[in-house]
Amino acid sequence: MPQPQSRRRCIFSSYRRRLLLAILMPALFLAACADNSASMLTGRGPAAAQINTLWWIMFVVGAIVYLLVMGYLLLALFRRRGDRRGDDDEEEASEPDEGTGIVIWGGAVIPAIILAGIYGATVFTLSALKEPEIPEDLTIEVTGNQFWWDVNYPELGIRTANEIHIPVGQPVAVKLTSEDVIHSFWVPELHGKLDLIPGQVTEFWLEASEPDTYLGECAEFCGVQHAKMQFLVIAQDDEEFLQWVEQQQQPAPEPTDPMIQQGQQIFLGSSCVYCHTVEGTNATGELGPDLTHLASRSTLAAGTIPNNRGNLGGWIVAPQSIKPGSLMPPTQLTGPDLQALLDYLETLE
Numbered sequence: 330m331p332q333p334q335s336r337r338r339c340i341f342s343s344y345r346r347r348l349l350l351a352i353l354m355p356a357l358f359l360a361a362c363a364d365n366s367a368s369m370l371t372g373r374g375p376a377a378a379q380i381n382t383l384w385w386i387m388f389v390v391g392a393i394v395y396l397l398v399m400g401y402l403l404l405a406l407f408r409r410r411g412d413r414r415g416d417d418d419e420e421e422a423s424e425p426d427e428g429t430g431i432v433i434w435g436g437a438v439i440p441a442i443i444l445a446g447i448y449g450a451t452v453f454t455l456s457a458l459k460e461p462e463i464p465e466d467l468t469i470e471v472t473g474n475q476f477w478w479d480v481n482y483p484e485l486g487i488r489t490a491n492e493i494h495i496p497v498g499q500p501v502a503v504k505l506t507s508e509d510v511i512h513s514f515w516v517p518e519l520h521g522k523l524d525l526i527p528g529q530v531t532e533f534w535l536e537a538s539e540p541d542t543y544l545g546e547c548a549e550f551c552g553v554q555h556a557k558m559q560f561l562v563i564a565q566d567d568e569e570f571l572q573w574v575e576q577q578q579q580p581a582p583e584p585t586d587p588m589i590q591q592g593q594q595i596f597l598g599s600s601c602v603y604c605h606t607v608e609g610t611n612a613t614g615e616l617g618p619d620l621t622h623l624a625s626r627s628t629l630a631a632g633t634i635p636n637n638r639g640n641l642g643g644w645i646v647a648p649q650s651i652k653p654g655s656l657m658p659p660t661q662l663t664g665p666d667l668q669a670l671l672d673y674l675e676t677l678e
């Protein structure tokens with residue numbers, strides 16, 4: 330009978346096309362991973378390395394199971410077709426219990442063994458992540474705010490924002506909490522995620538094996554600007570880290586230049602002081618990031634824009650067009666006043 334034959338061929342060729350599509354589709358998604366600047370697959374600290382190993386175990390086991398199941402499925406599909414094409418008089422030879430073994434082994438016993446193994450590996454990883462190999466001797470308190478990070482080093486008397494400096498090769502304790510809603514602290518290259526919960530303190534630790542700048546982000550949807558709630562973890566060797574500590578421990582310098590003094594007056598006479606702190610002045614607001622060492626940071630508004638004079642001016646005048654929904658209102662200033670204010674802010678190193 331020619332008709333079903335040709336219909337069959339048609340199905341086969343479109344099936345082949347679909348198979349090709351099915352293979353190519355994931356490749357499209359994977360293309361997004363090409364820039365691995367903050368990929369958890371490039372674990373660069375002991376905690377991330379543990380998570381990485383677990384990820385590969387799960388990936389390889391998952392891939393093997395997938396390939397086996399798909400192979401078995403294809404086998405079944407082609408076998409059926411062959412059977413049907415063959416002599417019609419031969420009855421379907423399958424006995425009612427022929428597949429029972431496969432259902433019991435493939436559907437229950439083997440999955441149970443694999444899942445138990447993965448569960449074991451997960452529990453092992455979780456307990457290995459609980460504490461670093463050597464105890465931490467530095468604590469960092471991070472408080473989540475819509476949409477920025479307050480960073481406090483209680484033992485060192487340092488307060489900063491959106492930028493966490495750590496000594497390389499040493500674990501530091503991280504204590505997390507939130508001022509408003511739930512956020513999540515995630516530095517993919519260094520550790521897993523941990524929630525920041527209002528009224529509660531969650532704890533874990535960070536350690537970077539190499540000096541570098543690691544991107545961190547909020548991993549729990551927290552409002553309109555959730556996507557622009559990033560931070561940097563900067564791992565430095567001891568000398569550089571101590572230098573940074575010393576610099577951050579200084580109060581803001583008292584200006585002597587008349588232009589900068591004028592800028593300071595504009596700052597202290599504006600609404601800025603209700604929301605921002607500059608150590609050593611009357612500005613003690615806490616609704617926004619501490620600005621005492623603003624000029625030493627590399628980004629503004631939680632990783633949204635690079636910290637330079639143009640962006641700083643734009644941010645002060647129109648924060649809502651840079652980060653719509655952020656909790657800083659625009660400030661109207663004349664050109665000369667803005668320039669003087671910028672001169673002052675640039676001295677806050």
Ligand SMILES: [Cu+2]
Pocket residue numbers: 473476511512513547548549550551555558
């Ligand atoms: Cu957030």
